Amino acid sequence: MDVKKNNGLVVMDNKLIRASYKLTVNEIRLILVAVSQMPKDDKPVDPKKAYYITKNDFVRLGVEPKNVARDIRSACKDLLSRIVTIKTPIGDLDTHWVHNVLHFKSEVFEKLKKEHPDAESDEEFISSLRLHNLMDSLPMIANSDDNLIARVVLHEDIIPYISQLREQFTQLMLDDVVDFGSFYSYRVYLMMMQFRSTGICTIKINDLREALDLKDKYEATKDLKVRVIDTAVDEINEKSPFNVTYEMTKTGRKFTHLVLKFKPKKKNTITAKDVFRDPDTVDMFTVDGLNDKQLGRIARNPAFIAEYNHLVSPTSPAGQSQQGWEFEMVNRLKNDPTQFNKRPIRDYLEY
Incomplete structure (x- = not known):
């Protein structure tokens, strides 16, 4: 299922x-x-x-x-x-x-x-x-x-x-965390989503360490910052629908809280003003920050394959193997997205 x-x-x-x-x-x-x-x-x-x-x-x-x-x-x-x-x-x-x-x-x-x-x-x-x-x-x-x-x-x-x-x-949504490769990214992102309505998530450093089961790992603040927080924030910024910044606040000389501030990424839409389009073609392609791995997943989607397999010859490399198809479609999506107008391209991530 x-x-x-x-x-x-x-x-x-x-x-x-x-x-x-x-x-x-x-x-x-x-x-x-x-x-x-x-x-x-x-x-x-x-x-x-x-x-x-x-x-x-x-x-x-x-x-x-x-x-x-x-x-x-x-x-x-x-x-x-x-x-x-x-x-x-x-x-x-x-x-x-x-x-x-x-x-x-x-x-x-x-x-x-x-x-x-x-x-x-x-x-x-x-x-x-x-x-x-x-x-x-x-x-x-x-x-x-x-x-x-x-x-x-x-x-x-x-x-x-x-x-x-x-x-x-x-x-x-599971699509929010596609391609996350760090356990810390998953955990920090889940914590952020508790405060999606405000865009500000404040976590006590001790609570963060306990939640991530760090025990005696990364006891120095600089190590916690580099190994855990930066790792999570960098990956969230690269692969999620949100941009996030953070600061660590002090009480006296000790860092006590992590403050995450985040907001949705701006969506970039390709329209007739940006690329040459057939005037009879409906403008439905949305870039929306898709990376190469996501484009590869789109290319592998059965619905995408069914709707666009007419674009390649069965005897071509793209028609002979899944790898060839994916390579060809990712390049086409990046270089000429106007070919793919049957539905918003991000819809294929929902399948």
């Missing part, structure tokens, strides 16, 4: 945004994909519900297609043991992110389908699935190709902080 079916919206309680934890970049990607699939209304969430992660989900978040299976496998490997500490009215709650993780072996899909063509009548197979609460995986296996990678069940202690929209919550 690709995250596009739920528009990639992620909702988290702010207590979880400020909770103390450390994840790898791939682990936080996996968590965000699972969270984006949860219902965002007031209906209760089944704590046993499984969420399925596909290769397409990770490609959408900027992972190179050739590395995606490896990166999801890496995310699954240690996620079960990761601890998150959430502050409650009576103390700190230590819990896990997930109840269980199943990493599918894609090479067994075809074998399963051949061995169990009528799986519902295979008692041994069904009994094995029931033993591990995997019955919901049967239709996924029956209808899947090797795009399906992982199945996760979130821990019941985490679900209230994700599924219920309380007085304070944070929303973001």
Whole structure:
């Protein structure tokens, strides 16, 4: 189930945004994909519900297609043991992110389908699935190709902080964090989004260190600034829809607070005033700060391919391989965007 079916919206309680934890970049990607699939209304969430992660989900978040299976496998490997500490009215709650993780072996899909063509009548197979609460995986296996990678069940202690929209919550679109390569970028960006309406986020330095689970790392302010804050801010400025600046404020001689100030980037639109256009062509192309990786993702989008495959010959390099197609389309998007007018180009990032 690709995250596009739920528009990639992620909702988290702010207590979880400020909770103390450390994840790898791939682990936080996996968590965000699972969270984006949860219902965002007031209906209760089944704590046993499984969420399925596909290769397409990770490609959408900027992972190179050739590395995606490896990166999801890496995310699954240690996620079960990761601890998150959430502050409650009576103390700190230590819990896990997930109840269980199943990493599918894609090479067994075809074998399963051949061995169990009528799986519902295979008692041994069904009994094995029931033993591990995997019955919901049967239709996924029956209808899947090797795009399906992982199945996760979130821990019941985490679900209230994700599924219920309380007085304070944070929303973001997965497309906002495409291509983030630093865990610190994800965390700082989530904290910023708590204050999207004001554009100013103030965090105590001690709270920041605790939230990022730094312990005794980067104890010197200059190291914290270079290794953590600058890393996050530079990547957010480059890859997110926001521009951010920051300052560190002092009480006496000690730096005590990090103040982040941010605002949406200005959108640049190519119109008939900027490039030569056929007067009968509707002006719909929006640049909007897309980088090469995002343009590559657009070029790989099935809808984009279906709408523009007439632009290349089947015998040309672009018609012979995915790499050739992507290379050709990215160059065309950058050099002559007027060819791509069937819809706003950014729409292809939503698929």
